[in-house]
Each structure stands twice: as C-alpha cells, then as structure tokens.
Amino acid sequence: MTSPRLLLVEDDPALAELLEFRFKAEGYAVTATPDGDEALLLAQEEVPDLVVLDWMIEGTSGIEVCRRLRRDKATAHVPIVMLTARGAEDDKIRGLDTGADDYVTKPFSPRELVARVNAIMRRIRPALAGETLIVGDLSLDATAHKVLRRGQVLGLGPTEFRLLKFFMEHPGRVFSRGQLLDAVWGTDSDIELRTVDVHIRRLRKGIELPGAADPVRTVRSAGYALEAV
C-alpha cells in the first residue's frame, strides 16, 4: 500500500522541518513548500491526500490557497488542516467556512496536530489508515488486499480492486470516466475513456453474487457510482 501523501505549506523553516520529520515518522509521504503559489502547483501536479496549510505564508495567502484548492475540481475534496495564530477567532471560522476541514491554533503541540491529521485520515481515506472499508454488503481490506461480499471472498484483478476501493472511499457519488481515469489510473495515463466501461463490467462481474443486486449504478451521460445502500 502506498503512503498517504501530505502536502505541508509552512514558511517557518524550523517548524516545517519539525513537522516534516513527525509526519514522516507517522508514515506519511511529505512534500513541503514555504510558498503558497508553489503549493498550488504541487497540488495540481500530484493531488495529495491531505494538506496542512499555514495561514500566514509567503506568496498567495493561506485562505486564498484554500479557496483555490477548493475551486479546482481535482483538489476540491482534499481535506485541509489550517494552522492559525492564537485567538484569531474570525479567521478560524472563515477558514472552516472556506472549506478547511480543521485548524490548529499556534502554538500547538506537534502531537496534537498529528493526532488531528490522523483522525481526518481515518475518516476520509480509511483504506490509507489501514482500516477496512464497508459499503453495503461489501467490505474491502486494503492492507490485506482482500474484498468480501456477504462474507464471500471475491477475486478481483488489480485494476478492479483499485476501482472498487476508490468507489468505496466515496460511496454514492457519481464519477465521470475522466475522473475515474485520473483517480484510478493516474492523471498522466493516456487511456481511452471507453476503457473504463470495460473495467466497470469486469468489476461488476467480479462482485456479482446470485440473489444480490448490482451495487454499481450507471448514470447515463454522467458516469458511474457505487450505490451507498
């Protein structure tokens, strides 16, 4: 399993280094930058699993970075943890309303920040935190690379496994073929959109059980979704 990718945007070199060390110790793949604009570029290049963002940074301001991350479809759903100065109450709330998922007030203990980030990771990408995903009668253990349906072990190919995992991380949501290609195959893949259809079919075939409804919903002219049930 790949480590969860964390983008750290912090312009105090000492603090940045400390946090990078801590997060790496927790098993995160950390990319750090002191600059807001560069952060946006990095986020576009490779979408991180979580962003830790200082409010007061060089270049584009923290809230602006937050807003832009939210505006771009690819990064719109990446959780953001803001680091704010103590007492700036309005800033905090504005941050949360802008789309940050959490904030931590300086000065903070690294342990606290790590605990908060872990809590969010558990919630957002349980598979990355070594937990079992459960949607309807499906359960997927990313660590063991195992998928069960009603207790039955299913045999899925690698691509179908990643596809199902992605669906289970966002149950109910509809994704276009392009989004699925980006998420499951990678943004740099150069693959026919129609190929997604074929893998959807393979996934369906892989998870079908007699007497159980097909949880993969086709949304004409929009894409596919995993039925939340």
Next chain:
Amino acid sequence: MTSPRLLLVEDDPALAELLEFRFKAEGYAVTATPDGDEALLLAQEEVPDLVVLDWMIEGTSGIEVCRRLRRDKATAHVPIVMLTARGAEDDKIRGLDTGADDYVTKPFSPRELVARVNAIMRRIRPALAGETLIVGDLSLDATAHKVLRRGQVLGLGPTEFRLLKFFMEHPGRVFSRGQLLDAVWGTDSDIELRTVDVHIRRLRKGIELPGAADPVRTVRSAGYALEAV
C-alpha cells in the same frame, strides 16, 4: 431530505440549552441528554449523524461513551466531536486516538463549535450539509445524481435532470423557453423553442406521483416555473 440528526451529550444545563438552540438554528435535529449511559441508549435507538460529547459527564465517562460508540457496528462510523477542558492535552490526543473526529477546548465560542460541526458534516454527509437541493417534496442530490420525491427515487433522463436542477436552483421563478434553452442546453445550441415543451412534458411525467400535484407551472405566453410550494 431530513435534517441531520445530532446527539448532544452535555451535563451543564445552561450550556446544553445554548448549544441546542444554536444547532437547531443551523438546521440540525437535536437530541440532548446530560447522561452518558442514556446517550448510548439514544444512539442505539436512532443512530445520529453526529455526536457532540462532553468529556466530563455524569454516568459513563466521555471517553468510555466514545469507545462504546465505536465498538457498536451501527454507530462505529458516526463522527464524534469532543468537548474538553482547557489544557488537558493528553486527554485531547487520547480522545482523537480513541476515535473522536474533532474536539473543542472549553471555553469555546458556540460559533466555533458550530463551524467545526458544519465542516465535519460537509465532509461526511454532503447530502445532509446543504449540497442537496430541496424544493417542496422534491430533493435533488447533484453529486449522487439522484432525485427523490417524497422519498421515492425518480428516474429522469439527462436533460430532464438538468432541467429540474435548474428549476430547483431558482424555485418559483418563471423562465421563458429561450432562457431555459440558454441555461439547460447552452447558449450556442440551435434548437427549436417548442422542443422545450416536450422536455417539460417529459419532466412532468418523470416526477409525477399518484396523489401529488404537478409542481411545474405553465405560464401562458411567458414560460414555465417550478412551484416553490
């Protein structure tokens, strides 16, 4: 769509009342109790969408409640926000590690707590956090691409879906056929005005329910509107 259900566990009557008031104002269906054991019973009876839990409460302690909520399969995935005393750093981290999703340190501003709860709701249940359009007995979830009427799932074609979505974004307003073409088909489309009539009919047929009035209003020589009801 129903309001998100929030279970509030707080034994300070004044604070409990204040928070209950605030959360109700935000559109939550609040159930409040001062007692940890009762909280567990209530949570089993009707699984809430989110729990706000004071660390120091009568009966079973906060962390124990948290642990038990996590242990029970039905409530294992319900987000929990803890209220802790200032400075109890270890408690905070223990709380997060136990499975709480967030905590707020007393004394806190109700606005902050509400903002945090909203942020979590956005993340967890987008459908419950205002990303669902609701007009009368219709509800439309754009991310899941689903339309419900009185809880019934409706099957709409792509164009009817876009048409209804547009209407629901501007309930009550009358739009000419030209405006509808621009908004739903795109400004560069080159389509007969009369075609709108046909899709209005298809939309009506798609959302009709026995015993329910037609919410699409025809305004002679002007256009159509979705009845705000």
Next chain:
DNA sequence: GGCACGATGTCATCAATCTGTCATAGACGA
C-alpha cells in the same frame, strides 16, 4: 529461451435510451 497465463487496453457491434421535430388535439383568453 520458450511457453502458459492472467491482466489490460481497444474495437466492433448490438441494444437500450434519449432527443429534436412534427402534426394534431386541446386549452385558454379576449
């Protein structure tokens, strides 16, 4: 090296559904 095998990406084709237009019947207001 040579072979078997599973995985993967593409195609061609079929079936289902959707769409825009018409012609006609019906409703409404003056």
Next chain:
DNA sequence: TCGTCTATGACAGATTGATGACATCGTGCC
C-alpha cells in the same frame, strides 16, 4: 367564437452503454 398558445403521441435519427472478442504485454515457470 376565434386566434393563439400549449399538451401530447408518434417517430426516425443520434447517443450512449454493454458485451464479446482479440492482440499485446509482462511474469513466472519449465
């Protein structure tokens, strides 16, 4: 009543998704 505007059923063409087949590629095994 008349003229105007809307509702409706039918339809052919266009999209879109499902499916089976196939060539390729890499891996492990002999």
